[in-house]
Amino acid sequence: MEDNPRFQITSKQSIFFIIGSTVATGILSLPRVASADAGQDGWISVILGVCAPLISLLLIERLGRLFPNLTMVEIAQLLFGKFLGSVITAGFIAYMIFFQSIVLRLIAEITAVFALPKTPTSVIALLSIISVIYIAQKGAKVVGRLNELLFYILLFDLLLLLPPLKVADYTNLLPVGGAGLTAIVKGALPTAFAYEGMEVLLIIYPMVTKKNEVLKAGVTALGIAMLIYLMATVIALLVFGAEILQHIIWPTVVLFKVVDVPVIERLEVFFLAFWMGLVSRPVMNMCFASSYSLTRLLKLDMEQYYSYMVILVGLSIYVVALIPDNIVQTFKFATYGGYAFFIAAIGYPLLFHLAAFLQKGKVKQYA
Amino acid sequence: MLRRACAIFLIGIGLFVLPGCWDYQDLDELSLPIVGIYDLAKPSEKNEEKVKVAGIFPVLYPKTEGRYTIVYENGQTVGQTREKRNYYSPETLNVGMLQVGIYGEKLARKGLHGASDILYRAPKVKNTIYMAVLEGGTEALSKLKLKDYPNPGVYLFGLLKTAQKKSFLPTTTLHLYGVQEVTAGKNPVIPLLKMKSNSRIEISGTGIFKKDKLIAKIDLKDTRSLVMLRGLEGEGSIPFIVEKNGEKIDEGSVLVKRSRKVRVTRKGDDFTFFITVKLQGDVIEHSSQKFFIDTKNTMPLEEIQTVIKREIERDCRKFTQRMQEEFKVDCIDVTKYALAKWRKELKDKVEEGFIENVKIVVDVEVKIKGVGVLT
Structure with missing residues (x-):
């Protein structure tokens, strides 16, 4: 277990940590993605999509049980040797930076489209990353607490999804299962990308004080994330129908434009005002996780150098976020990130398990 | 000490950019139409101008002669008419306050997709805009004078908003139109407006659409049946x-x-x-x-x-x-x-x-x- 109290979290905080890492910008485009192949059964694809992160959770939790007090860096170096282990860890850190740069870029794009069209996306991204760096520097405890606080605000924000039900048409969901099993399973693959962020458990596992509660916490977190995604997808399908969803980039935000709310007028701006704070959670969580891992990898003193690593990682996320030229390229990058998710969330733990299996002696030493 | 200086420097940047320097706009600089009017332009020699667009703009300045303006502009596309408007209008057009979209009958018969796409695509425009088709030409709207209302836009907004609730008339919003235009098996119906005189405009029936094209007009009696059956x-x-x-x-x-x-x-x-x-x-x-x-x-x-x-x-x-x-x-x-x-x-x-x-x-x-x- 991590000895530094600044980097210790409870199992309850780990739930919000995982939710905070997964529920972000994906929810805004998820109804479109889920219904692309599965049509009216896109909501079933959302349920099936949870299988991938669930597998990841099981693999990571089992791995954590084999090496309960070791960080991911230490596990990699133990199983693969110092050099190869470091390369593997560096690859994971690079993946986290890449993934978060996409999230940061999407935050900036969505803010630019709906709220600040003339403000450069680089400025919006800079504002977001400054707050991310500031929070991540405080350590896991503060990040965990903030995730919990922001989760309750998220619940309030999700209540705003209910007014559009005024124009819902239940026939848009029928017939249930009519799209066919193949289409539904095909729709589950891109839907699984929405659960990207689950792999942060690889980093935070040693920080959790009660390890025996990690599995339960992970399942709870995934269940809550799935329910949130399901709610957004079902409501979007009810209001729009599968066909027109393919014409809308962010259907969850456009949902707020279909009803008139007196005084507020533009409900989507009201929603986004809260969402902009919530959606930087995965960037914050992953920035913390990458900085922590990088500090460990370089064998630097945590107290002295961790804050500087956060700044370095944060700036890296920011620079990579500015690479895509436009929204189309950003979505392309997001697709690559989605495929990388499978490698990071399932490939990495599997690889570690395989190495552990082949080196049973080392495992026994640390069990 | 160094860390604190860095934090202050970064926060300073944040404060500097926070006030929205790029997106800040004075209300006085804005032109806020509440009704958008879209029609086909009359064929011209150049044949480039295909659409005619207008808006009902409430005048925000106090103590002016008129309380609203209706300005027509021709262009190849709706977007181009906005560009041309900037040649003579000092205010910046902001379509975020649009409440009603009126479409000329000729444009409706040709197809509304082009004219509605710009509204549906705009993030600022709400999808609860009420739609109506004006029988005849839309130029007649510029002669409409309603003495009991500050401008025709307020009247039209109220008329279309409450029509379905209190009578056997349909109400169509941009959202409903968009869904029904694209979804298989659905077709929009849009209320028809008619200028009875320069001081009276009323709902005269319903336009039956096949996707985005007006194919038939029905009178109020058939509209009653339509509304019930639909x-x-x-x-x-x-x-x-x-x-x-x-x-x-x-x-x-x-x-x-x-x-x-x-x-x-x-x-x-x-x-x-x-x-x-x-x-x-x-x-x-x-x-x-x-x-x-x-x-x-x-x-x-x-x-x-x-x-x-x-x-x-x-x-x-x-x-x-x-x-x-x-x-x-x-x-x-x-x-x-x-x-x-x-x-x-x-x-x-x-x-x-x-x-x-x-x-x-x-x-x-x-x-x-x-x-x-x-x-």
Whole structure:
């Protein structure tokens, strides 16, 4: 277990940590993605999509049980040797930076489209990353607490999804299962990308004080994330129908434009005002996780150098976020990130398990 | 010390950019149309200008002669008309306050997709904009003078917003139009406006659309049937005449709430839609001296219910026949019930040759609950 109290979290905080890492910008485009192949059964694809992160959770939790007090860096170096282990860890850190740069870029794009069209996306991204760096520097405890606080605000924000039900048409969901099993399973693959962020458990596992509660916490977190995604997808399908969803980039935000709310007028701006704070959670969580891992990898003193690593990682996320030229390229990058998710969330733990299996002696030493 | 200096420097940048230097705009610099008017431009020699766009702009400056302006501009596209407007208008156009979209009949017949795309695509424009088609040309709107309203936009907004709720008229928003234009088996219906005089504009019927093209106009009588068959909920007043042995024994009106229920059955490729229109409400007036509530000399409510049921059923059946024989599009939004059961099989078949070959059975249920405060 991590000895530094600044980097210790409870199992309850780990739930919000995982939710905070997964529920972000994906929810805004998820109804479109889920219904692309599965049509009216896109909501079933959302349920099936949870299988991938669930597998990841099981693999990571089992791995954590084999090496309960070791960080991911230490596990990699133990199983693969110092050099190869470091390369593997560096690859994971690079993946986290890449993934978060996409999230940061999407935050900036969505803010630019709906709220600040003339403000450069680089400025919006800079504002977001400054707050991310500031929070991540405080350590896991503060990040965990903030995730919990922001989760309750998220619940309030999700209540705003209910007014559009005024124009819902239940026939848009029928017939249930009519799209066919193949289409539904095909729709589950891109839907699984929405659960990207689950792999942060690889980093935070040693920080959790009660390890025996990690599995339960992970399942709870995934269940809550799935329910949130399901709610957004079902409501979007009810209001729009599968066909027109393919014409809308962010259907969850456009949902707020279909009803008139007196005084507020533009409900989507009201929603986004809260969402902009919530959606930087995965960037914050992953920035913390990458900085922590990088500090460990370089064998630097945590107290002295961790804050500087956060700044370095944060700036890296920011620079990579500015690479895509436009929204189309950003979505392309997001697709690559989605495929990388499978490698990071399932490939990495599997690889570690395989190495552990082949080196049973080392495992026994640390069990 | 260094860390604190870095934090202060970074926060300073944040504060500097926070006030929204790029997006800040004074209200005085904005031009906020509340009605957008879209029509086909008259053919010109250059043949480049295809659309004519206008807006009803409330004047925000106090103590000016006019309280609103209507400015027309021609262009190749709607976007180009906005660009051309900037050549003479000092204010920046902001379409975030649009409440109503009026489309000329000619443009509606050609297709609304181009003119509605710019509104649907704009993040600032709300999807609850009310849509209407103006019969004839839209230039007549510039002559409209309504002395009891600050500008015609306020009047049109109120008229279209409440139409469906308080009468047998449809209301179509940009959202509903967008969904019905794109979704298989659905077609929009948009209320028609007509300028009766320079001081009066009213809803004159409904435009039947095949996706984005206006294909037919129906009058108010058929609009009543359409609204009931389409399941557009609201309330409205229906007159009745009760006759016995050729003699009129009562005449009056009922105010009813409407709803519908649809069931679909199938035998092979033969589909039958059972539409039940439900009308529930109160008698609001009647001419007979008979009482509704009394043991002697009563006017049975059942007779009024029967008369209304007969009349509405006749009108609805006539309308469905016209829909199948003349319009050949589903304007009563029933195809979705068939898709709800056999979507995969029917999805590619419902746009052509479907609604005209189904059987539609209409039944009307009338329930009069009250008679006001008089017996």
